[in-house]
Amino acid sequence: MGLFILRRVGVMLLTALCLTYVVFFMTNLYPNLEKLAKTQGNFRMSDEAVASWLDDRGYLQSTPKKYAEWIGVIPSKRTVLEDGTEIGRCIPPGVEAADAPSFCGILQGYWGWSTVFKKPVGEIVGTRLSLTGFLMLCVMLLMVPSALLIGVLAGMREGSTLDRSLSTVSITTTATPEYVSGVIFIAVFASSAVGLKWFKGSATKAMEDPTFENFFLPVLTISLYGMGYIARMTRASMAEVMTAQYIRTARLKGVSFGNIVMKHALRNALIAPFTVIMLQIPWLLNGVVIVETLFNYKGFGWTLVQAASNNDIELLLGVSVVSVVVVLVTQLISDIGYVYLNPRISVT
Amino acid sequence: MEPLSFGGVTSAILWQFMPVWISLIALFAVSITYKRKLGLYGKLFDSTIGMIGFALVMFWVFTAFYSTVFDLIYTHDPLAQVSRMKNKVPGTPLPKPGDGDYAHYLLGGDKLARDVFSRMVVGSAIVVAIAPLATLFAFMVGITLGLPAGYYGGRLDTVLSFLANLILAFPVILLFYLLVTPEIVATGLPQYMAVVLFVFPLVFCGVLIHSRYRTQPSKNALRLAIVLIPLILIYMSLINESGSKIAFWPLDFFDIPGGTLVVFVSVVFVNSPTVFRIVRGLTLDIKTRDYVAAAQTRGERPWYIMLWEILPNARGPLIVDFCLRIGYTTILLGTLGFFGLGLPPESPDWGSTINEGRKLLSVYLHPALPPAIALLSLVLGLNLLADGLREESLRD
Numbered sequence: 095m096g097l098f099i100l101r102r103v104g105v106m107l108l109t110a111l112c113l114t115y116v117v118f119f120m121t122n123l124y125p126n127l128e129k130l131a132k133t134q135g136n137f138r139m140s141d142e143a144v145a146s147w148l149d150d151r152g153y154l155q156s157t158p159k160k161y162a163e164w165i166g167v168i169p170s171k172r173t174v175l176e177d178g179t180e181i182g183r184c185i186p187p188g189v190e191a192a193d194a195p196s197f198c199g200i201l202q203g204y205w206g207w208s209t210v211f212k213k214p215v216g217e218i219v220g221t222r223l224s225l226t227g228f229l230m231l232c233v234m235l236l237m238v239p240s241a242l243l244i245g246v247l248a249g250m251r252e253g254s255t256l257d258r259s260l261s262t263v264s265i266t267t268t269a270t271p272e273y274v275s276g277v278i279f280i281a282v283f284a285s286s287a288v289g290l291k292w293f294k295g296s297a298t299k300a301m302e303d304p305t306f307e308n309f310f311l312p313v314l315t316i317s318l319y320g321m322g323y324i325a326r327m328t329r330a331s332m333a334e335v336m337t338a339q340y341i342r343t344a345r346l347k348g349v350s351f352g353n354i355v356m357k358h359a360l361r362n363a364l365i366a367p368f369t370v371i372m373l374q375i376p377w378l379l380n381g382v383v384i385v386e387t388l389f390n391y392k393g394f395g396w397t398l399v400q401a402a403s404n405n406d407i408e409l410l411l412g413v414s415v416v417s418v419v420v421v422l423v424t425q426l427i428s429d430i431g432y433v434y435l436n437p438r439i440s441v442t
Numbered sequence: 443m444e445p446l447s448f449g450g451v452t453s454a455i456l457w458q459f460m461p462v463w464i465s466l467i468a469l470f471a472v473s474i475t476y477k478r479k480l481g482l483y484g485k486l487f488d489s490t491i492g493m494i495g496f497a498l499v500m501f502w503v504f505t506a507f508y509s510t511v512f513d514l515i516y517t518h519d520p521l522a523q524v525s526r527m528k529n530k531v532p533g534t535p536l537p538k539p540g541d542g543d544y545a546h547y548l549l550g551g552d553k554l555a556r557d558v559f560s561r562m563v564v565g566s567a568i569v570v571a572i573a574p575l576a577t578l579f580a581f582m583v584g585i586t587l588g589l590p591a592g593y594y595g596g597r598l599d600t601v602l603s604f605l606a607n608l609i610l611a612f613p614v615i616l617l618f619y620l621l622v623t624p625e626i627v628a629t630g631l632p633q634y635m636a637v638v639l640f641v642f643p644l645v646f647c648g649v650l651i652h653s654r655y656r657t658q659p660s661k662n663a664l665r666l667a668i669v670l671i672p673l674i675l676i677y678m679s680l681i682n683e684s685g686s687k688i689a690f691w692p693l694d695f696f697d698i699p700g701g702t703l704v705v706f707v708s709v710v711f712v713n714s715p716t717v718f719r720i721v722r723g724l725t726l727d728i729k730t731r732d733y734v735a736a737a738q739t740r741g742e743r744p745w746y747i748m749l750w751e752i753l754p755n756a757r758g759p760l761i762v763d764f765c766l767r768i769g770y771t772t773i774l775l776g777t778l779g780f781f782g783l784g785l786p787p788e789s790p791d792w793g794s795t796i797n798e799g800r801k802l803l804s805v806y807l808h809p810a811l812p813p814a815i816a817l818l819s820l821v822l823g824l825n826l827l828a829d830g831l832r833e834e835s836l837r838d
Contacts, residue, residue: 120621265826267824278814280673280804284804285803405625418613422611
């Protein structure tokens with residue numbers, strides 16, 4: 095087991111390195127850098143001025159070298175300008191060059207400087223991530239129990255009316271992307287045109303003070319899309335378990351239907367959905383970006399959109415590192431959990 | 443002119459869709475009559491779920507067909523702005539209709555005073571054209587790489603699976619933002635990706651024919667020529683675009699308009715790793731069967747076994763996944779439109795219209811709801827269709 099985890103962690107680190115390198119390469123393509131120079135320096139800069147601005151700040155080095163600087167394994171480049179000030183990646187605004195460290199990268203805990211928010215990237219990612227973490231937690235609390243409940247209810251008597259109707263509900267939710275269900279929910283429950291006004295159409299206030307009124311719609315919107323898929327997996331797994339021999343034996347011995355479901359079937363039926371739930375987290379990340387944009391909840395997904403559309407290179411890099419790590423860690427947990435829950439699978 | 447009432451709007455919309463209703467009824471009548479002779483397609487008409495799904499899908503397919511080919515169904519030019527129609531409610535009459543103009547905005551006007559109904563109808567064409575085609579390309583890529591990965595295993599499998607997992611670990615929206623921004627498009631990166639991704643259908647068709655007719659050189663050459671020459675011509679005009687990084691081919695028949703190619707490439711790119719994993723898994727399962735061993739004993743070449751023994755036997759799950767994946771691609775296209783990526787901002791595709799409409803949602807519902815419901819019904823139709831197909835293909 096230890097060796098298995100070690101190998102998986104190794105592959106995970108390799109994947110993370112490859113992915114961040116790809117993101118690094120694409121955000122550091124020359125047109126992006128040119129735009130950065132023009133927004134940070136001066137919009138009317140000539141091509142030579144852009145090139146020298148970028149060169150002074152170390153942007154024109156080769157991509158592997160810049161990447162290594164960003165990771166923090168080689169010291170970053172510094173340039174002394176004509177007026178005597180020293181500039182470089184490691185010298186944030188307001189810090190003396192002599193005080194700044196020579197290594198500054200992810201490994202040293204330095205994530206860079208956001209050009210949009212004018213703050214260190216680490217700080218932004220931290221606060222935004224905690225907001226989104228709370229959103230995700232609420233989503234999980236709503237989505238997982240209801241999905242499992244729907245799946246188990248549908249799967250315990252395959253082909254019954256209850257099964258048919260619950261299955262149709264779960265197909266419908268998987269067919270409704272967040273930007274459709276969100277729009278419909280806002281239209282029905284929050285707009286002045288319909289007039290119900292049960293909930294708020296914007297979750298901006300929920301960042302400081304989440305209440306049921308301003309926070310339920312975003313949570314419901316994200317949950318619904320993921321719910322159908324998990325429910326269908328649970329249903330399939332439950333239906334399969336219910337046809338197993340040991341369930342028939344239990345029934346012939348006179349165990350009541352409720353006890354069969356609760357004591358005999360449930361545990362085996364929940365192995366497959368566990369993996370699905372963990373693998374669903376990357377998809378939730380997607381939903382989070384859409385829902386945070388739609389409801390104007392300024393969390394992690396909203397930050398991603400802001401960073402990407404405003405060409406904030408270091409913030410975008412920070413955001414992608416975090417999201418890639420989240421995806422990879424959930425994959426790892428799902429693999430380990432699957433092996434742990436299912437004794438029939440051996441790791442060797 | 444009087445504004446239309448709710449009933450008036452409903453009946454007028456139903457009337458506008460008349461060609462679609464007629465085609466749907468004709469299609470269903472013919473299919474149900476001959477369903478015993480139509481194989482898997484005919485069996486679909488045994489399941490209610492499948493029929494509902496198929497009807498929803500064909501509704502949008504016919505709508506797209508009639509609105510692009512015959513200019514039917516939609517009532518106004520989807521891009522035309524009529525003054526004093528901004529944000530008007532459904533059923534509002536035009537202030538000064540000209541000769542031959544339709545007198546009402548059936549589903550009202552959006553914030554730029556364009557007809558919401560017409561934009562929804564014309565927007566269907568974009569989705570119905572791109573989504574199945576992009577899915578087909580993703581399948582070609584996934585099949586061409588997944589079959590050898592599963593069949594040979596070993597180092598090839600390790601490398602390809604690692605690459606697939608790499609792409610799958612990317613958050614989709616981040617990938618879209620990285621690929622579809624104008625700066626990246628200016629570097630030509632999506633076009634280079636198109637060059638690579640669009641080769642796979644050529645390789646697939648070529649290998650498919652060659653592995654079958656390898657022993658009959660005359661037939662082989664003829665068939666290869668018939669299939670590959672048009673494909674190569676299309677491929678070359680597809681990747682060449684005058685005024686971009688790749689423009690060397692003289693016979694450039696068509697240019698893909700504004701950003702569509704980029705959207706297409708990124709959607710194919712996101713979808714192919716999943717298809718790869720499915721095909722690889724199916725291949726691993728099927729290659730242990732007796733008929734594969736028989737073919738190996740006969741001395742068939744590996745590619746013949748993969749494409750003519752394994753692939754046809756994997757068709758059931760693949761067809762079901764194809765339907766589901768078209769729905770997923772539709773959602774992805776909507777996501778792109780929702781973030782205003784790729785397609786031009788005035789484009790009537792559903793994602794962009796939802797994005798435009800949502801900004802005024804607390805006051806005006808009618809610009810955002812029709813495209814949202816349209817997208818929902820198409821994806822739901824595809825999912826139900828997939829469900830029906832799965833049920834019917836499992837039955838025997």
